[in-house]
Amino acid sequence: MGALRWVRLMVLPRVLWGSVPLFFLLLPAAESICPEPCDCQQHQHLLCTNRGLRSVPKAAEPQDVLTYSLGGNFIANISAFDFHRLAGLQRLDLQYNRIRSLHPKAFERLDRLEELYLGNNLLPALAPGTLSALAKLRILYVNANEIVRLSAASFSGLSSLVKLRLDGNELGSLSDSTFSGLPNLLYLHLESNRIRWLSRGAFNGLAKLRFLDLSGNQQSSIRHPDIFGPLRSLHTLLLASNSLQQLTGGLFQHLPGLAKLSLSGNRLAHLAPDAFTGLGSLKELRLEGNLLSHLPAALLEPLSSLEALDLSRNALTALHPATFGRLGRLRELSLRDNALTTLPGELFASSPALYRLELEGNAWSCDCRLSGLKHWLGAWHSQGRLLTVFVQCRLPPALAGKYLDYLQDAQLLPPQDGGSCHHGASPSAASPPPSVEGLDSNSSGAGLPRGPPGPPPSASTARLLGAPESAAAPPRAAVEAASPTPPLPGRPAASGRAPPSAAWPRRAGNPRSAPAAGVPPLVSDPCDFNKLFLCNLSVEAVGSTSVTVRWAVRPHRSPRLLGPARFRLLFDRFGAAVKFQRFVYLPERGEPAATLRELRPDTPYLVCVEGILGGRVCPVAPRDHCAGLVTLPEGGAAAAGGSRGPDQQLLTLVLLAVNALLLFAALAAWASRLLRKKVLGRRRRKAAPVHVRQLYSTRRPLRSMGTGVSNDFSGFQSHRPPRGAACALSEADLIEFPCERFMDSGGGGGGRHGDDHLLQRFAD
Incomplete structure (x- = not known):
């Protein structure tokens, strides 16, 4: 049940058993797994950063906790029981505390831990066996502590470790096989220590290491020429800001894959002619800030792949x-x-x-x-x-x-x-x-x-431009746009624009010479390249954290380019104060498409593409090379309702439909009531009593009563034909009577006595 606990039913008094049903009531009570000063996310991430804690708080139900962040507190000690219930923990952050001691069994139950951050604390050492239980650990930060020495036992059991940070400690030396138990290590940071001596076998066992940073130490020389021998896969080696005064010949001969070497900020005054032997793959060499007064003629011969060389701030x-x-x-x-x-x-x-x-x-x-x-x-x-x-x-x-x-x-x-x-x-x-x-x-x-005619563009350039190799030259506008303009004396040219031409001074009567006939013009300005060739920027496959961006290179007449063209993508949140803090460079001769990842869900972005020509980019991307997009909510379109609530558009449509049904029901009720009133009105009019005046209308023919009728009202209902004439009465009379009843008869049977008799009958 996770955080749900069952509340026991209290024993009821005997007097109540007769009135309470005989069944058990199990009432679940929700209890948060979060300690009181912390926050939780989905009951899997405990966030206790910057809460002023002096000890590790206890979680109520820690079985499902994956991330535990305790950075920025005042924790001084880690006991054996602080994390013993967090068996499923994968990431533990203890940075920026005051930790001085780690119990040897503090992490013994964290066999699923993949990331451990112990940086910026006060640890004086890593006791042997403290980390041996972390068989799945991939990232370990122990930077900015007070560690003085290390041994092979300090990292025993960490066979899955990929990145290790030990920078900013007090290390003075590295002994043999210190990292021999880390066969999968790729990144090792040892900068900003006090290392003065490296043992010959200090890097044994690091056959897969690609990045090694030893800058900011106190080495005056590297005595053993084979010290970097085990690092066959090394890609980057940083030895800057040491006190190196000389380099042993052949020191880097066992690093065939090294691409970047930094020796800046040292005290190198002389380099042996074979100092860089074996570095055939080196692309970047930094020697700035040394004391070099001359370079041997054959010093750089082995560096056939070198692309960047910095010799500034020397002598x-x-x-x-x-x-x-x-x-x-x-x-x-x-x-x-x-x-x-x-x-x-x-x-x-x-x-x-x-x-x-x-x-x-x-x-x-x-x-x-x-x-x-x-x-x-x-x-x-x-x-x-x-x-x-x-x-x-x-x-x-x-x-x-x-x-x-x-x-x-x-x-x-x-x-x-x-x-x-x-x-x-x-x-x-x-x-x-x-x-x-x-x-x-x-x-x-x-x-x-190569000579006056000029060669056709290479196959790679032709494929990039989408034009055949034998295409003709572009219009003159492209040639004029690519023509450089010299700046004013003492004023540097704008970065990214074509450099000034010293061979074409602006003189009266000495115009610039046109390109030779049949030679395609040289496009050297990246702004011209963007304007003439880039087109059709579009965004596809928009997700919650990623998007695919595609563009096209317009099939244009094939000019000569200043080297192979590359592209870079600039992207940032729409409306940011400082635009394009992030950009991605794409490899040469790559497909004109890229996928941006690690974006924020449900966020508007602006994406632009720029061409890089001759190592230069256009300072401002044109508007037609930019596109806007909005990432989907977290979880994508299909799971947006499950992770972030119901879809707002769908909810709006449902509410509108419900409102329409309610309005229709109200109109139907009103129409039904109106119709009912009309029907009932008609029925009432049919069933209502008719007025006497309508029953006995003066417009109806009078029925005479004969002389021999009895003296009661039955005589008025006789259907016998009339015998006498009817007397005229006014329409205000309600009942019609035969007039002979009210006339004086000439016979003996009439007279005053008859009138009194009639009056007496009506009086009744």
Whole structure:
């Protein structure tokens, strides 16, 4: 019966047994399973958050409780009996309390528990065996406590654990096989501790681990080159904000699947040439905030898949021309806030996918050694393949504060220190560099034509646009829309727009050159892509927490795109003050559709789609690329009546129908009453007594009474024919009588005596 308890029947006095029926009355009394200061939801979720509790309250009927939230209280101890009746508990939240001790048997009966949150407490340790009964536990938060050391026994029995947070503790070291009992662990957070030493076998048993965060610790070096050897599946490794001064060669050689490596905020002054050996799948490398003054020429050669490289806030003074020679997929490069004064013009020639380059914050010397870089920037800007790059001159004093792309070649004089101009312009630097062998210009994101005719778009781009590869060029409007416009000196260009063109200065009599005949124009502005190609945004399969969004790419004449086009969805609650706090990026070459999940039921949303071209998006989505929707009530359309009450529309229709029936019944009753009145009126008129005047009308022929009739009223009813003449009476008389009764007779039988006799009869 759940929370229903049966009330026992009290014994009645003997005097009442004769008058009380002989049967037992079982009266159910509802007793809430909620402790007094807590709230309950569907008798399965106990919410006791921020109630000022100093101990764990007791639930009356805890068999069906799935979630127990006790966060934000003042609980200091967890005893062995606080949760011993909650055998079906799946989620337990004890965060933000003052817990200092956990009884070793506190969780021994919670064999169904899947999530345990113990973060932001005062736990000094995890006693061995405390968590051993939690065989189904998948998420464990023990962050922001005071744990000093861990052992393998601390996590014994947690074979199903997927995510473990130990950040924000006082850990100073990790011993061998600390996590060996966690074979299914995927995410491990160890940041913001005091770890200075890692044992060689600290990560043994973590063959499936994908995310490891060791940032914010105090490691000065990693001594053992095989320390990350067991992490064959690692995808992300964060070693930022430590005190690392050097990296052992081949330290990451056993991480073939690593995609992101962060070494920022350390004290690295030198990197071995083989420091990144084995990282062929690495896509993002962060080295900002170190003390690097130079990079070995072969340092980045193993990183053939690298897409983003951050070298900002170092002490780099120069770069070898072949530093980025093997980075054919490099898209983002930051060299800002270094000590660079010049760069060779061919430094970026082997990176055809590069579109974001940050060079500001350096002490640039604008002399002839930068002419090669200036020509390369102008050529790539003219094709819309590069965002605005700010190279502000510091030397010579005559050019201080000016930007390199607005200077003329004649202004780039030889260096004042007597150096040569060997980094000057060259034929290869002045013209756009060819694509790297084996990489298609469109698939790599460059969109660079190979020679004057220009290649047709790649098959993937043709499929994306829905047009054949041999389609003709789009209208001139698309070409003009894609043409970049230089900004004012000293003012950065708007993000998301086409960068300025240094190769096309605005001069009188020197118009921009038109594209060569037969070469499809290059569409580089994502706003133009949205305007020309995106269409038919629609929402389908709207549910209570999810919705499917579809759109189409207009089959247009095939232009050349600045790399493969991607899409992102922006969605937020309709009417939000700050729009589009949430967005989803979709993979390249994916189907133009996506399913948004984890929405709120019965809530209006606004969904927009934007195209991403060359890594840039249009700042504001056009109105015709947005759609509104309202999610269904919780449980969907079919179960809306069961989980959130009856359907409001159906209830309204039922009420209207009932009102119509009542109105019809009232009208029928009124009509029936009116008809009944009419029928009864007719019957009453038929059955009512007729007036004497109508019975004896003066208009009827008079009946005479003969002379020989008796002296009673029977004579007036005679049907014999009249014998005498009738006397005329007025119509006011009620009864007609023969006139001979009132006349003086000439015979002996008349006279006064006869009159008195008649008067006497009527007087009676």
